[in-house]
Amino acid sequence: IFSPPKAQASQRNKPLQVLALGLSRTGTESLKRALEILDYDHVYHGFDFLKHPDQVLQWVPLLEQKIAGRKDFSAGDFDGIIGHCEAVSDLPCSALSSELLSAYPDALIITNHRKNVDDWYASYYQTVDPLVTNWWYSFLCHFEFEAYWARRLVCRVQDIHYHGDFKHRGKEGYENHYANLRAEAKDRCLEWTVEDGWEPLCSFLGKAVPEVDFPRGN
Template identity: 50%
Template sequence: MAGIIPINLLKLMMLIYPIKEPDFVRDRPLQVLALGLGRTGTESLALALDELGYGEVYHGWKTADLPGCYVQWTRLGNAKYGKRSKDSTLLNRAEFDRIIGHCGAVTDLPTAAFGPEMLRAYPDAKVILNRRRDVDAWYESQKKTVAKLFTDWRSIVPSLFETELFWTWQCVRFVVIKMAGGDFERNGKEMYVEHYAQLEAECRKQGREWLDWTVEDGWEPLCKFLDKPVPTHEFPAGNRVGDFEARRARLHAKQFQRALRNIAITVLLVLVAGAAA
């Protein structure tokens, strides 16, 4: 089936593109699972949770600080979405802790892609389902940001020539794209509705409370749910649509430089080999 990485192929990819994986041991309780999809105020929420004292808060942008985690998320994505995968036993607390063991709260993708598994792995964490009420607005925001990466050759081609970019793309491919059934344009809105329905069903099954929250709700309902004092200043704002591409380019600038260097070397070697033939 297309889109599934055979285990041996995954091992080969790791041999060709070696990178050190994080191996955290949980050093604090995971207190908050904010399992809403990206483009639902996830960075604003992450900033707020940090301010409320939850220590390190995991967010999609934080993955760039530890690029080896992309291998782990790819492996876990393959375990969840690869129907012929033999690695389904990986979806457990021990494996999650290897990536997020240093965090007291999580938001955004990739963690949200494993929402039901996270709920089962961390039964004592408080649950926030951050969302946008207008699904169409969310869909358009996603199309202008993350979804653009799915078919952007400027991201795909350089990823073949630089290890960190390679695993970044594999994570996008085998977690984010697979979440949408391989076609965000067609399935994105349905994926959105299904994502929250699954999480609500899992919470009900566990007899677990959750907070439905939008960024417009701000501090008050969030702090009430978390039993925290309400700050007097404005709620944090982050990750606006217009900032996404510039921020991504800034975070991956060194990797793209290395990729371009490697592309140039490859082209030069091909030309030299052709001239010598």
């Protein structure tokens, strides 16, 4: 319906050091803010594509190519979007976990998760899933340029994680995502929850523990 926004490609000008590849609603905002406190220069988060809608044009084709079976992703596919970032968190990066792990083999991996999958499911179902399933929002998106493309991105993320059916396959998708992530990340992976706070995170990253409380995001 809408022509895509014109993308403004960037180039990588600093190494990508940290891939926080946990699903949305697993402390991704808190982790983003924590990594920024630890002096990682720009931590990409789902908020970024909402602030910069032109980036959706770059993300959506990558997600749709993955769904179509493409295997030959490289850092060059991602640096045009996240070349200015030293770390990433949240969607859409979580939906391209395998591809990012392969593209950035020197990055450290954080598998941020929730201790209780039922709590995670309820949180996601109430906040993220309605962006896809709410009929009124879906209808309005056909008349609002940025909302249309943002919804399309979230739809593709849910196709990858939950086969397009979060209500019935959300928990299955959660378990599969983390099982695959742990198998692929192996010895460069930190298992972490927001409740763990600074100490294990800083130890894993080789950083001093800041003299501030751990940030709490939404």
